[in-house]
Amino acid sequence: MKKRKLFGVIAAAAADTEQREVIKGIIEKTREMDIDVAVISNIYNPMEWASMLKTENLIYDLVHSDEYDGIILISESVIYPDVQKKMLEELQNKSAPVITIGALPEGFSLPTFTCINTDDVNDFKDICDHLTDVHGFTDIHILTGYSELELSHKRVEGYRRSLEEHGIPYDENKVFYGNFWNNSGYDHAMRYISGELPYPQALICGNDYMAYGLLDCFLEHNIDITKKMAVTGYEYIRERYCHVPILTTYQRNRKALGIKAVEMLCKGADNITHDDFEPPKGNIISGDTCPCGAKTEDIRYDIRTARKKDIYDRLDLYSLLEHKLIECRSVDKFVETCREEKFRIKNADRLYMCLYENWYEGTGNSSNMVCYDLIDNTEPFMFNKYNISAVFGNEAASYYFCPLFFADRELGYIVLRFKGNDSFRHIFRCWLKTIANGLEFLRMKNDIRFYLQCQDISEERDTLTGMLNENGLKKAYRNTEKDGLSFVAIRIAPGICNCGVGHKEHIDAVLDAAEAVRQFSDGQICSRINEDTFVCLIRDMTDNTDLLAVQLSALLQHNTSYIKKYGLDSFVCTAVPCEDNDYLTTKEKCFARMTEMTDVYSARRTDPHYKKLNALRTMIYSTPQITFDQREIYSHFNGSDGYLRTIFRKCYGFTLHDDCTNARISAARYLITMSKLSNSEIAEKCGYNDPKYFMRQFSGITGYTVPRYRLLFSRSAEE
Template sequence: MNTGNRPLIGVITARASQSEQRQLLKGILSKADELGIDIAVFSNVYNFAEYSAQTEVENKIYELVHSERLDGIIITYESLMYNELRENIQKHIKDLDIPIVFTDAELDGCTCINTDMKSDIMSVARHLTDVHGFTDIDVMTGPKDGEISHIRVEAVREIMEERGLHFGEDNVIYGNFWYNSGEELAEEYISGKRKLPQAVICTNDYMAFGLLDKLLDHDITIPDDLTIIGYEHIGERVYHSPVLTTYQRNRAAIGEKAVAIIHSKLTGAPMQEIDTSGYMIPGNSCSCGVEKKYLREELLEIRQTKNYTELNFCGNFEQQAVTCRSISDYIRALQDFSYLIRNVSGIYLCLHEDWCARSLKSSVNEFSNNEPMICYRIISPENGSDEPAFFTRGQLYPDELPGAGDKNFLYFTPIFSEGKEFGYFIFQYTTPDTYDSVMVDWLKVSVNALQVLRMKNDINTLLECSNLSEYHDTATGLYNEQGFTNELANACKKLSGKENLALIMVRTGIYSDDSRIDKKNLSVRMDIEISDCLNQTAAIINGFCGKISDKLYIIAAEGQFTDEDIALVMDKLEIIISHSPLYIQERGIDTLFMASRLISAEENIEECIPAMTEDINMKIKQLSDKRHHAYYNDYLQVRNSMYRDPGNEWDAQKTCRDFRLSYGHFRATYKDIFGISFHQDLIMSRIAMAKYLLLTTTIGIPAISFKCGYKDEKYFMRQFRQLTGTTPNSYRNSSL
C-alpha cells in the first residue's frame, strides 16, 4: 500500500486523449483535487479496436497497476476496445486487495457505475415529442447484435408508446456508431428509399455528424425539413453544419462518483450523493437554437487546440530531436519543446535501465516489478535535480519525483518501438486537467527520436567491434543469447547420472547511468573488461559463458558440483569483476548481483534463466529499498572510496572531516544504511581487495598485506582466515 500522506488512485483507461475519456478524467481529477487524492492514469496511445501485433506492447503499461503505491483503482471499461485487452486487465487486478471501481460497465461481483443510458435517451425522445411536438421519429442505433443498441431503441419506444404514437421496426436503423452509418442513412432519405420522418435520434454524435454532412449538399434542410439530435457530446459540433443539438452524457459526474466510492472505502466516510444525470445541449439542428454558453466553451477548446497544432506543425521539434547524439542532447530537446504540450506542469522520462538493448530478441525482455529503471526530469512545477533518479518498476517513479511538489495528477504513457518497450513518460498536472491529441503528436516525435538514438548506439557499437557472428556478442566475443542457449542444450544432453550443470548469472552496473549514448565507448570497454573476468572464471571450471542482454551475463559448466563449490566460484567471480580497475572506478560497490542454479539432467533448463533473473530482480528491489534513505548517496560515496582504496588510513572521525559529515550520527547512520558497521565494513573492504590481489597477481603475501592497509602481516593472515575459513595461499591456489 502507498505510505504517502495523500492516497494514490490508479486509473486504467485507453487513449486518454479522446474527448469521451477526457470528460471522464476531468471528473476524476476534480473530485480527487477536492478530497486531497493523487491520481496515476495508465493509458495506451493507439487503442486499436482489433488486436494489433505492432502495438500490443503498448498495453504492458497496465502491468503497473501491480505497484504497492496504489490505494485503489478505477477502470474505464468502455474505453478498452477489444475483449482480449479487457480480459488481460481483469487478470492484472484479480489478486489486488484494494478497492476497484468499473465505470461504464455491468460486471457480476464488481463495483460498477454508469449513467442511466435508457433514461438519457428517454430525455432526448421527450424533448422531441413534448418540446417540439413531433410524432414521427426515426432512431439510428448501433449494431443489431449489440445490447446497448437495443437499450437505446427501447428507450425511444417507451416514450412513443406512452404518448400513443406509432413506433415500429421501420423506424429503427442499425449502424456502427461511426460517420459512415449516418452517411448511408442520408443516402436513403435523399433517394427516397426511406421515408423522411420529422426527426432522427442518432444514439451517438459520430453518426449524427455523418448524417448532417451528407445532407448539407442536398435539398433536405435542417431543421426545417428534418430535425436531428445526437447523443454523447464529443465537442466537435462546430465542424459540422448546422450546429448539432445533442445530449451530454454526464461522464464527469461518473468520474467524480468513482473517486467518491473509493474514498469512502478507504476512509470509512459516508458516501457522497452525486447526480449523474445528463442534460440537453441545444443547437441549430432543432429549432431550439444554439445556447452561447456551450458554444463558447467548445470554441475556446478548439481555438486552443488549433494554436497548439500550428505550433507543433511550424516548429522544428522533429528535426532537433532526431539529430541528438546523446541522451543528454535528447533531454535538452524535450525540454526546449515541452511548451508544445498544453498546460502540462511536469514531464519525466522513465527508461528501463537497459533500454538501449531493447532491440534484442531476448527471453529476459519480460519485466517484473523489480526491474531497475532510470528517471530523467524534463520539466517540473518546482526546481529539481537534473541528476537521473533510480527506482524499480513497481515503484512507478522515484520516491520523490524531482521538482514535482506535493500534488500529483500523473499520466503514464508507454514508450515503445518495433514491438519493444523502452519505458514510459510521466506527464504531471497540478490542476485537474488532461492531455489532448496534440500531445500525442509530441509523444510520437519523442519516441521516434529515441529509437533513432538507439539505432545510432547500435551503429557506434558495430563500428567499434569486429568478429561478427550469429552466435557471439559483437563487443565481447562471448556467446550471445542464441549461442549460449544452443551450447547449454548440448551440455544438458551430455550430463550423466552423477553430473549436474552449474549456472551462475551475473547482473552488473545496477543503478549506473552508463546506458547513456554519450558514454557508449566507456560501456564497450567495461563490457570487454567484464568478459575477461568471465572467461577467466569459466576456464577454471571448464565451462563457457555468454552475454544474454545488456549488463546480464551467465556462466555454465558441467560436472559434479556442490553448493559449496558454486558459492566459492561466485565469491571469486564477484571479487574479480567488482574490483577490476574500470568497474570499481565507474560503477562502484553495490552494483553487482548474482544468482545460481544446480541442475540435474531431469530438470527443465528453460525455466532456470527466468528464475535466476527474478532472483536477481528481488535483490535489486531490496537494494532499492535501501536507497530510499535520505543520506544514501553521501554514504555510498564514502563506501565506494573505501573499497577502491582500503589501504588508506580510514577512520570514522577522519572520514567525517573529509566528507563534511556529522560525526555524532555517522556510525549509526552508516550501519542503518548498509547493515554493517563502518569498522566491520572497512575490514571487509580490505579482505575483498586482498582476495582480488590473490586471484589476479603473483605478488607475495607481505606486499598484499601492506597494500590492504595491514602493518602486521600475521594479523592480516589471522583476520583473513577468520573471515574466509582459509589461508591466503590456500585461497589463491584453490582450483575453484
C-alpha cells in the same frame, strides 16, 4: 513512501472526450479530498489488433503496483478483448476496491467489481421528451448502434418509453441499426435523400459520430437538412465546429460518474458501506439541427476549443523537435533538447521520461527505471517500476502514465502531472511518437552491432561518432584555406586499451571523448581518423596553438564517462599550425609531438607508486575546490606529507602544489567556456574564497584575463 491515498484509474485512449469527462470528475473530487490519482492509459487503442501497437498495452503492467488504495476502471474505453482479459487477470488479485464506470463488455466483469454508469434508457427518454415536449414532434425515427449490442437496445428502450408516455405509438419500422460510426449515418442519410425512406419530423442518432455522417451527406448533396427534419446526437464529443449545421446533442453526466466513483472508493477503502447508486442525469446541448438553435456560450466554447487545438496542431506541424532529437548523441543532450520544447505539452505542471535502466540494450527490461525531468534542469533519479509514487510531489495531483515504445521494444513510460483539472490531448500522441523515434535513433547510435551492419554507409564518415573519418578529413583539409588554421589532435587511451569495438564501456568512453571534441570544435571541422585519435581543424581562435591543446584537454578532463574509465593520464593532446598544404606533412608534425608525450606518460606508468598517485590526481581534478586544503589531500595517501611530495615530483616532474593549481585552472577553463556562471560563481566552484585572487592567478597562468579567455572559446561569447 506514499504521502497520501492513491487511486488508480485504468483507461484507454484517455484523450478521448468520454474518458476526459470522467477523469475530470475523478480529479475534482480527489483534489478536494487530498488524494493522488494515477491514470494508466494506452494511446492508440485500436479496435482491431495491430501488431505494431501491441507493446503499448504493456503499460497496464503498472496495475501490479501495490500502492493503490482503490481502482477505477473506465471499462467501455478498453475495446480489444485481449487487453480486457489482461486487465481482468491483473485486477482479480487486487485487495483494493474496484469501481467500474461505463457499460461492461460481455465477459468483462468480476464479482468484486462495483459497476456504475449513466442510464442510457433515461438519457434517450430525455432526448425524445425534449423533441415532443419542447417542439411538439410526434413522427420521430431513431438510428442506434449494432443490433447485437445490449447498449443499442437500451437506447431504443428509452425512445420507446418516451413515445408511450406521450401517447405516441411505438413503431419498429422507425428503428434503424448502424455501427456507431460516421459511415452508417451517411448511408442512412442516403436512404432519405433517395426517397427510400420518408422524412420524419426528427431523427435521434445513437451517438454524435453517426449524426455527423448524416449531416455531412446532406451538406455534400447541397440539401438544407433543417428544412427537412430535426436531428440530435448523443455524447457531445466536442467536434460540432467541424460540421454544418451545428448539431443538437446530449451530454451524458460522465463528470458526475467520476465524482461518485471517488466517493464510493473512499468508503470502500475505509470498509464503509456506500449508498445505493443513483445514475446522474445529463443535459441537452442545443444546436441548429433542432428549432432551439445553438446558444452563443456553447458556440463560443466550441470555437475556443477549436482554436486551441489548431494552435497546438500548428506547433506540432512546424516543430523541428524530431530533427533535433535525431541529432542527439547522449541521453543528457536528448533530455536537454526535450526541455527546449516543453511548451508543446499544454498545461502539464511536470513531465517525466521514465526509461528502463537497460532500455538501450534490446534485452529483457530491468525492473528499475531512470527518471528524467523534461521541464526542470534537475538530476535524474532511479526507482522501481512499480513504485509509481516515486514521481509524486508534495501536493495532491493527477498523474498520467503513458507508454513509451518503438515497435516491439518497450522503452519505458511518460508521466505527466497536472495540478488543475486538465489532461493531455490527442496531439500528445504525436509528441510521444517523436520521443520514441528519437530514442530509437539514439539507441542505434550506441549499438555497436548496428554500426557494424552499417560500417560501409559512408566513405567519409566514422560510423560510431558520425564525424568525418580520415578520408573526409583529407578532403576537408585540401579544400580549406590554411591561413590561421590549426591542426589539433587528441589520442585517447594510447597504449592502455585494446578493447575492440565489442566492449560497451570502451564505446561509451569513446563517445564521451567525441562529445568533448565536438564541444571544443563548436561547429568547425572535427573527425575521428582511427580507433583512438580525433583531429580538429580550428581557425582563428588564437595564435597560440598550445593553448588549443590545453583547452581541449580541459574539456576532456571534465567529461566524466571517459575519465572514469581511463583516468587523467590516458590521453595526449597537441596542436600545430597548418603551415603546409600537404595533409600528411602537417599530420606527421603533430603526431611526432604526440608520440613524445605518449613516451613520457608510458614512463610514468612504470613508477611503483603511479596507480595510487594517479587516483589521487583524478580526485583532485574532479573536486578542485579541495585543493586549498592540504590536510584533506594528504589524508587520501598513506605516508608522510614530505614523502608524498617527493614521490609525486619524481613520478610527474612537477610538484603536487603546482598540480593542485593546474586542477583549479583546468576546471576554470571548462566552466568559463561551457557555462553561463559568473566569475564569482566559477571562483567558488574552483575553491577560491577571493574572486579577485582567482582572476589574478588565472591570468598569470594562462596569459589571458577571464573575459578574454571567455571571448576566445565560449559558445556564448557575446554574453
